[in-house]
Amino acid sequence: MLGRLTLHALPFYSLIALGGALVTVLAGLAVLGVVAWFGAWRYLWQEWLTSVDHKRIGMMYIIMALVMLLRGFVDAIMMRTQQAVALNSQGYLPPGHFDQVFSSHGTIMIFFVAMPFLTGLINIVVPQQIGARDVAFPFMNSLSLGLTAAGAGLVLISLVLGKFSAAGWTAYPPYSELKFSPGVGVDYWIWAVLISGVGSTLTGINFVVTIVARRAPGMHLMRMPLFTWTAFCTVILMVFAFPALTVASALLGLDRTLGMHFFTNGHGGDMMNYINMFWMWGHPEVYIVVLPSFGVYSEVVATFSGKPLFGYKSVVFATMAIALLSFMVWLHHFFTMGASANVNAFFGITTMIIAVPTGVKIFNWLLTMYRGRIRMVAAMYWTVGFIVTFTIGGMTGVLLAIAPVDYLMHNTTFLVAHFHNMLIGGALFGYFAGYQYWFPKATGFRLDETWGKRAFWAWFVGFYLAFMPLYVLGFMGMPRRLERYYVPSWQPLLLVAELGALTILTGIICQIIQLVVSVRNRAALRDTTGDPWDGRTLEWMTASPPAAYNFAVLPHVHGVDELALRKESGSHMNPPGIYHDLEPCRDIVVPNNTGAGPLIGALAFGLGFAMVWYIWWLAILAGLGIWGLLVMRSFDDNDLHVIPAAEVERTETGRLSAAAR
Amino acid sequence: MADTIVLKAACASDGESLHLQGVAGRGGATRILGRRRGGRRRLADALGLCAALALSGCGRDQLPVIAARGPIALAERNLLFTAAAVMLIVVIPVFVMAFWFTWRYRASHPKAPYKPHWSYDWRIDMIVWLVPAAIVIALGYLVWTKTHRLDPYRPLVASRLPLRVDVVAEDWKWLFIYPGQKIAVANELVFPADRPLSLRLTSDTVMNSFYIPGLGGQIYAMAGMQTRLHLRADGPGSFVGRNTQYSGIGFPDQYFAVHAVSAASFRAWVARVKHAPKTLDAAAYAALAKPSTRFPVTYYSAYEPGLFDRILHKYTARMRAPVPPPAPHPGGN
Numbered sequence: 001m002l003g004r005l006t007l008h009a010l011p012f013y014s015l016i017a018l019g020g021a022l023v024t025v026l027a028g029l030a031v032l033g034v035v036a037w038f039g040a041w042r043y044l045w046q047e048w049l050t051s052v053d054h055k056r057i058g059m060m061y062i063i064m065a066l067v068m069l070l071r072g073f074v075d076a077i078m079m080r081t082q083q084a085v086a087l088n089s090q091g092y093l094p095p096g097h098f099d100q101v102f103s104s105h106g107t108i109m110i111f112f113v114a115m116p117f118l119t120g121l122i123n124i125v126v127p128q129q130i131g132a133r134d135v136a137f138p139f140m141n142s143l144s145l146g147l148t149a150a151g152a153g154l155v156l157i158s159l160v161l162g163k164f165s166a167a168g169w170t171a172y173p174p175y176s177e178l179k180f181s182p183g184v185g186v187d188y189w190i191w192a193v194l195i196s197g198v199g200s201t202l203t204g205i206n207f208v209v210t211i212v213a214r215r216a217p218g219m220h221l222m223r224m225p226l227f228t229w230t231a232f233c234t235v236i237l238m239v240f241a242f243p244a245l246t247v248a249s250a251l252l253g254l255d256r257t258l259g260m261h262f263f264t265n266g267h268g269g270d271m272m273n274y275i276n277m278f279w280m281w282g283h284p285e286v287y288i289v290v291l292p293s294f295g296v297y298s299e300v301v302a303t304f305s306g307k308p309l310f311g312y313k314s315v316v317f318a319t320m321a322i323a324l325l326s327f328m329v330w331l332h333h334f335f336t337m338g339a340s341a342n343v344n345a346f347f348g349i350t351t352m353i354i355a356v357p358t359g360v361k362i363f364n365w366l367l368t369m370y371r372g373r374i375r376m377v378a379a380m381y382w383t384v385g386f387i388v389t390f391t392i393g394g395m396t397g398v399l400l401a402i403a404p405v406d407y408l409m410h411n412t413t414f415l416v417a418h419f420h421n422m423l424i425g426g427a428l429f430g431y432f433a434g435y436q437y438w439f440p441k442a443t444g445f446r447l448d449e450t451w452g453k454r455a456f457w458a459w460f461v462g463f464y465l466a467f468m469p470l471y472v473l474g475f476m477g478m479p480r481r482l483e484r485y486y487v488p489s490w491q492p493l494l495l496v497a498e499l500g501a502l503t504i505l506t507g508i509i510c511q512i513i514q515l516v517v518s519v520r521n522r523a524a525l526r527d528t529t530g531d532p533w534d535g536r537t538l539e540w541m542t543a544s545p546p547a548a549y550n551f552a553v554l555p556h557v558h559g560v561d562e563l564a565l566r567k568e569s570g571s572h573m574n575p576p577g578i579y580h581d582l583e584p585c586r587d588i589v590v591p592n593n594t595g596a597g598p599l600i601g602a603l604a605f606g607l608g609f610a611m612v613w614y615i616w617w618l619a620i621l622a623g624l625g626i627w628g629l630l631v632m633r634s635f636d637d638n639d640l641h642v643i644p645a646a647e648v649e650r651t652e653t654g655r656l657s658a659a660a661r
Numbered sequence: 662m663a664d665t666i667v668l669k670a671a672c673a674s675d676g677e678s679l680h681l682q683g684v685a686g687r688g689g690a691t692r693i694l695g696r697r698r699g700g701r702r703r704l705a706d707a708l709g710l711c712a713a714l715a716l717s718g719c720g721r722d723q724l725p726v727i728a729a730r731g732p733i734a735l736a737e738r739n740l741l742f743t744a745a746a747v748m749l750i751v752v753i754p755v756f757v758m759a760f761w762f763t764w765r766y767r768a769s770h771p772k773a774p775y776k777p778h779w780s781y782d783w784r785i786d787m788i789v790w791l792v793p794a795a796i797v798i799a800l801g802y803l804v805w806t807k808t809h810r811l812d813p814y815r816p817l818v819a820s821r822l823p824l825r826v827d828v829v830a831e832d833w834k835w836l837f838i839y840p841g842q843k844i845a846v847a848n849e850l851v852f853p854a855d856r857p858l859s860l861r862l863t864s865d866t867v868m869n870s871f872y873i874p875g876l877g878g879q880i881y882a883m884a885g886m887q888t889r890l891h892l893r894a895d896g897p898g899s900f901v902g903r904n905t906q907y908s909g910i911g912f913p914d915q916y917f918a919v920h921a922v923s924a925a926s927f928r929a930w931v932a933r934v935k936h937a938p939k940t941l942d943a944a945a946y947a948a949l950a951k952p953s954t955r956f957p958v959t960y961y962s963a964y965e966p967g968l969f970d971r972i973l974h975k976y977t978a979r980m981r982a983p984v985p986p987p988a989p990h991p992g993g994n
Contacts, residue, residue, distance in 0.1 A: 096910050099907070099910070167907075168907055172868060174867050174884065175907070175908060175909065180866075180909065265884040265885060266975065266976040266977075271868055271884075272883070305766070306775070307776070307780060308778070308780040311780070311785075311786050312780065312781075314786055314789075314790070334881070336878070336879050337883075338813070338814070338881060341808045341809040345804055345805045345808035345809065348804040348808060349804055349805065352797045352800055353797060355793060355797060356790070356794050359751055359789070359793035360790055362755055363755070366758045366759060366762055368780075369762040369763065370758075371766060371773075371776040371779055372762075372766050372775065373773070374763065375768045376763070376767060387755065388755075391751075391756070392752070398748060399745060401804070402800070402808075404736070404740055404808060405740055405741045405744065407811070407877070407878020407879055407880075408726050408737050408741070408874075408878050408879075409726070409741075410905070411870050411872070411879070411905035412905065475724050475727050476724050477725045477872075477874030477875070479905035481907040481912070482912075484913045485913060
């Protein structure tokens with residue numbers, strides 16, 4: 001009846017696992033309790049979960065990312081603590097637990113922190129930056145969110161029922177095959193990645209079409225704001241890269257569930273096929289994760305330097321070059337496979353070539369600051385912190401691109417330090433800058449600056465303390481993923497790294513305080529103008545938070561940095577002229593909310609869970625349910641409603657008079 | 662037993678001599694400083710040593726990658742240093758500009774110039790594209806030539822023939838087969854310091870990555886596949902080799918002792934292994950291949966001929982019907 005699922009799946013085998021499960025369950029119950037306390041079920045369902053408004057979907061993505069960031073960080077601090085104490089001993093974690101922790105840390109941070117965070121930012125910002133009222137496919141957007149949440153849910157429930165994968169976030173076969181990893185862990189990984197990967201592919205398609213087809217009149221491609229450009233490259237990469245991951249993980253699932261032999265030892269299986277496919281997704285993924293951050297930095301540095309971005313065309317070209325090249329470098333993840341020198345040298349050189357456009361961007365951001373009037377707000381702190389940190393990561397990245405150097409540093413903590421250097425100092429700092437920068441746009445009030453800067457300093461210092469020792473440990477020959485070790489000279493550096501992790505914890509606490517303080521002071525921090533930073537691009541023309549339709553009148557675009565142009569052209573004394581083209585309001589058609597997205601997400605969770613535990617009847621029911629809902633949705637003709645011109649007029653007048661005050 | 666040996670090798674400090682089952686190996690320092698070599702190499706060594714000391718404040722034995730003790734490891738490390746130095750041409754200006762511009766053009770600075778429309782200069786644009794491009798072209802040349810020169814498959818040129826060793830990764834231990842000597846050893850690799858090592862590798866379990874920090878780079882060992890690696894030591898010494906690719910619960914303990922010894926010591930060692938009571942017959946191999954941690958260093962005075970190829974073809978048997986005869990090994994005896 002319940003397949004492999006028995007009482008043994010409950011985590012009574014270790015106190016730490018039990019504690020983790022209890023925290024997960026209690027946190028879930030607490031959320032439900034709060035909703036019940038405020039009687040907000042209907043509000044939550046009607047206004048949020050079923051919403052097809054890209055801004056609300058974006059906010060839900062970011063909330064998911066922040067919650068999962070906490071979970072992933074708990075894993076991080078557990079690992080650092082284990083390695084700080086596990087000299088000549090088992091440490092505090094029971095054997096094998098560390099392996100689950102590093103696997104779930106990587107999986108969570110990539111798939112359920114980075115992906116939802118950047119998807120959330122793109123959702124909130126891109127339609128507004130291109131002067132659109134909505135994305136191209138609003139329901140598909142809600143569906144993508146549902147599928148991503150289903151994947152996150154599978155990772156979370158693996159803490160309570162069964163164990164998570166111990167095969168690393170990359171799940172390399174043959175170790176991830178049934179013979180070597182017989183439990184449900186790898187299946188949890190496969191289904192979490194499969195389901196959320198489909199969500200990401202759909203997001204990619206949605207935003208490619210949105211950016212191509214929904215731009216405001218006059219917004220040529222070469223007038224798009226830089227964040228939109230980087231988002232454009234990101235979503236193109238999503239469309240082309242994610243299917244490779246979906247295929248790789250699905251084939252691995254076929255091996256495990258149906259006894260096939262794509263990647264097994266023997267019977268014609270070849271592990272390197274998986275590893276090639278995985279990184280054909282995996283390397284573009286690196287740029288999927290980091291390009292939106294490059295966009296954020298481009299916006300932030302221009303706005304707070306009070307200048308246009310230096311070399312707009314250069315930066316656009318560099319972004320496209322990075323996106324294109326990102327498909328030609330995947331083999332540098334396994335130079336040590338034993339490919340010929342020609343192959344390794346080719347991929348080493350293509351990898352290095354990426355450093356050129358990336359370097360150009362760094363210089364262009366710096367030159368944007370040159371002779372600017374820089375307002376050092378928290379978003380700008382993240383940006384300058386990024387420039388310095390990312391440059392170090394870029395340097396170690398080029399070192400690793402040299403195959404003979406990679407023979408030395410591969411699989412060591414040097415590699416771990418390098419990619420955290422890129423993912424924290426490159427991607428995450430950018431998400432935080434974007435979070436700080438667009439928070440007033442999404443919610444209507446700014447975040448507290450002081451706590452934002454404190455959070456920055458803790459993260460910045462913590463990052464260096466945590467990861468510089470790992471570079472050195474790489475030179476000392478320490479491999480990654482080590483549960484315990486016997487070399488006394490490693491321990492002092494691992495203790496420093498632990499201190500760094502604790503410093504980052506302080507930063508996270510500062511961010512939580514920042515959120516609480518800002519919500520409490522929201523009246524003082526309120527943004528009535530919709531343009532709290534003296535912005536340069538179209539998203540600052542809408543209200544904060546924007547109306548469901550974003551723009552009452554679609555703006556006509558005349559150049560790069562349209563809002564800055566309008567402010568300069570003398571209409572500054574006449575706010576409606578800047579923020580609002582002087583045309584009469586018309587009726588606006590907007591999509592209806594629908595429960596199909598979250599329901600399909602819930603069924604996809606059920607499907608994944610059933611496949612993990614071999615509960616075949618549930619898998620069939622969930623699959624049929626998904627199919628049925630899609631059919632029902634496609635016959636639903638009542639999916640649009642009209643906001644009458646009078647109501648639009650009323651909303652806009654109220655907003656502009658508030659802004660004028 | 663294996664653990665104490667490995668630990669001692671890992672922690673051996675300058676001048677401490679390592680006595681190991683009758684084989685005397687020397688600590689690293691005297692050897693590195695005592696050898697005659699060209700000025701350039703000495704400079705590189707001195708640089709490496711400074712970096713090592715600055716980085717950790719402990720002896721060079723703790724930094725096997727920096728304090729390379731073989732020509733391959735040294736060449737790879739020097740490549741790392743060279744590339745890092747070349748990249749400083751870009752990195753240092755970025756640091757300077759980041760701090761200088763942030764300070765100089767802060768909004769609160771009363772006299773800082775402000776050019777709100779300045780956003781392009783083709784000369785600067787050329788510089789920011791061409792300087793990184795020039796660096797990458799230079800490094801690209803290095804990558805191409807050095808990747809070929811340091812190809813792990815490339816046999817090393819030396820006055821003496823290389824020593825052939827076939828390596829099999831097991832859960833969680835390493836098997837070393839010496840076809841020339843007709844002996845096999847678990848978890849210990851001993852070779853004469855005056856001869857290069859020519860390794861063929863495969864795995865009888867999941868993918869492993871074979872690495873001896875200080876001696877050279879790493880290479881994967883995969884079931885059904887054979888990879889090659891050529892290494893060489895500067896002189897007698899002890900190292901710790903290990904698997905660096907996570908392979909399960911015994912992964913942290915999957916290391917082995919490596920000893921580069923004098924020709925005479927090697928002969929003596931081979932003679933001792935030849936007198937070992939155990940042989941690696943089918944039953945002994947089955948016991949070895951069973952997953953286990955902390956497998957002791959074990960000497961086998963003989964093994965079943967063709968063992969390496971049988972392990973290799975175990976996983977490819979269904980694909981090619983008759984198992985081909987083992988190809989002659991190109992790397993010496």
